[in-house]
Amino acid sequence: ADIRARLGDALIAMPTTPLVAPEIAPLEADDAVFHRTNLRTLRNTTLGNFLDLPGLAIPNGSDADGLPTSFLLCVQSGEDERLLGVGLAVEPLIRPG
Template identity: 45%
Template sequence: MREPDYDLGGAAPADRAWRDLRLTVAANFLGLPALALPAGQGADGMPTGVQLIGPLLGDELLLAAGRDIEAAVPAAGAPPV
């Protein structure tokens, strides 16, 4: 986990932030609907997630898929401290 504003620490942290967000940026750049939601917990107890990217103008389809995933995945508890 990174501290707030870590990407403001120079070129290397900014590049890392860009790489970390590349799938989100790609969906936004292409105008595709995207949805990120929790997907349970990993073996280490940390929360996991999934990002869905739908087809152009496929907002309703994407939201339906998100509802299906939320219904199938148990709610994640708080991460370990």
């Protein structure tokens, strides 16, 4: 309830993941590396899941190595239509390419 009171009508914007797609071979070779990378990769989206904040990932280009990147918008629970509307409004402004 506290996060909802603090958030009000605002949106949260953050990177969808704190890293770009990792190479697969090291993940397949070492379970500890896989689990550590998996937890880090899911960190930002898991936060929204725990706090009941719907999220929408919007592609926004690529990093220096050409790997895709995106950012995540989150809103209050029950504001899914608003989130989709904001996503539709923002997407043309940041469309890659």
